[in-house]
Amino acid sequence: MIDVQDLKKSAWTAIDSRSDWLIDVAKTVLQNPEPGFFEIKTSKYVSRKLEELGISHDSGIALTGLKGYLQAATSGPTVAVIGELDSLRVEGHSYSDPETNAAHACGHHCQLGMMLGVAVGLLATGVLEGLAGRVALMALPAEEFIDVEHRYGLHKSGQIEFMAGKQEFIRLGAFDDVDMAMMSHTSLSSEGKFAIGGTSNGHVVKYIKFLGKAAHAGGAPHNGVNALQAAIVALNALNSQRETLRNEDTIRLHGIMTGGGVSVSSVPAEVKYEGRVRGGTTDAINDANEKMDRCLRAGALTVGGQVEIVTLPGYMPLINNSTMMDIFSNNASQIVGSEHVRRNPDHLNRGGSTDMGDLSQIIPVIHPYTGAATGAGHGIDYLVDDYIQAVVNPAKAMCATIIELLSNDAQKASKAIADFRPNLSVEGYVAIQRSRLNEEVYNGI
Ligand SMILES: [Zn+2]
Ligand SMILES: [Zn+2]
Known part of the structure; x- marks a missing residue:
């Protein structure tokens, strides 16, 4: 019988040994910020990094999105790890593009390092051989719902229908073969090393x-x-x-x-x-x-x-899956100590919004936060200052979570999927979102 803890240790050693490479990915994306649906360079760059790891993948999904797979030894559920490609626009940010004002003031550049870090861990000798199922590595465009006039133009011209990355991935069927998904988002160091749970605004x-x-x-x-x-x-x-x-x-x-x-x-x-x-x-x-x-x-x-x-x-409000949260919290605690892992109550709403909320209505997901930045989120001074906590530790926590979900013939993943009661099917989701689009001309003359 394969020892799950040994698999995790192998994965963590592999991630640690490539930590400089992973952090360099994040910093390179930081220095080349592109807002949603403009992530041409970023997408090509992440594509090259997936190739360096030998991971074949599709590109151009919802204009700039990427999706590849790592196959375990035997068949089973598919777990996705998501990294968001897009930046914001924040004039005057230290790493803003002077022409476009694009700036990674929400830390998404770190998510791409994390996603590749999970892949590095799973590719460690013997890890995939001990698992059942697949891991989808997904880089998604346009989480920040900005540039509304431009996106509405893309919609009108038929290049996209829904105007955010996960929304459009869902519509295109790119999550149809995904059973559960996770990503980690940076937050302020003052909020602790890891926080999980709670909800978001729709x-x-x-x-x-x-x-x-x-x-x-x-x-x-x-x-x-x-x-x-x-x-x-x-x-x-x-x-x-x-x-x-x-x-x-x-x-x-x-x-x-x-x-x-x-x-x-x-x-x-x-x-x-x-x-x-x-x-x-x-x-x-x-x-x-x-x-x-x-x-x-x-x-x-x-x-x-x-x-x-x-x-x-x-977007729709976020629902974090409790089984996945438990597994993630335990693994995060093994990495940074349980005193640095906070579990938020279900009703706690940070006030912001994410299209991970949309996905959470359809499949089990988690969206933990990793405290690694200073300044104000979306502000001129939002800077990641602890790249180990921003990239390496969440990669290790997510990789170990996947190992636990897919080991022992994917028993834990299968149970979480069986226990999950979706609020919406993909078809139901697409129908509701289509019905929410409304155009009105009010004549006050
Ligand atoms: Zn943001
Ligand atoms: Zn964000």
Whole structure:
């Protein structure tokens, strides 16, 4: 009988011995940031690294995504390890691209090192021979739901349907042969070395155009219809809703102006806003989304203009699988000590959103955090400062979790899969997301 602990030790030794290579991968991606669906260089680079490990894979899934497999000795379930390819855009970040403002201010560059680290561990002598099943190594685009106008254009032109990486992978059937999935996300060192559990906000995405009429801003503003004033009224109206939002629903209403007019001497005729309605439950999101739409219409009505409201299917709240959490926590504790592994209560909501939430409605997943950064997440000063904890330790914890799931003829994985009750099938998920896309033109003239 194969000793599971021996397999883990072999994997960990292999990962440790290539830690410089794995950290170099993360740092190289850090220095070449690309936002979602633009990850051309990043995808090619990760593809080359998979080739270096001898792992054949498909590329170009949802434009830039990658997927390869490691096959164990006998057949069994497929467990996916996911790394996210995309950066944010944060102007002035130390590692931002001066032309695009792209910057890895959410630590996704480390996830690619982790994913390859899991592969390195599984490729250690004798490990795959002791397991049953397969491990899918997946690099996914576009977790950060940004560049909404651009993505809506990709949608309109038929290059993608859903506008985030995991959403589109699910639609394309790229998770159809995956039974369970995991990834680890960096967080602040001050939050401890590992944290697992809790949930996230779901959301819908708003792409808004206020439409007015241009006129001479000095000579004849009374002949114009000011789209910027419409937007100002709408955003003030949105702020007036806050007392109606319940704390337990963790609603977040926020956005950015992406176009505010083109010339100061002309009354702004078109003003663009990209926004987000986040919340802990579908009902709460729908309620807040209706409020946002009322406010947007109020802006158009006030000035006698129009507003185009496009609501795009965003993310669903995250559900961490308890069996996988138990296994991950035990392995993380063996690596960093149990005092450095925190288990969050199921209801704890960090307020942000992830498309791992979408996947969690369909198959068992975990999305632990690894504390390895300083600064503010998504901020100008978010920097990973402990690359062992950001890349090597989570790779070891995930690799050991997979070994435990797939050893002994994959008994633990099979039981977790059998016990799992999905909220949605793939078909049900795709149908719901399609139904959430809504386009409205409100005429306040
Ligand atoms: Zn992020
Ligand atoms: Zn992130």
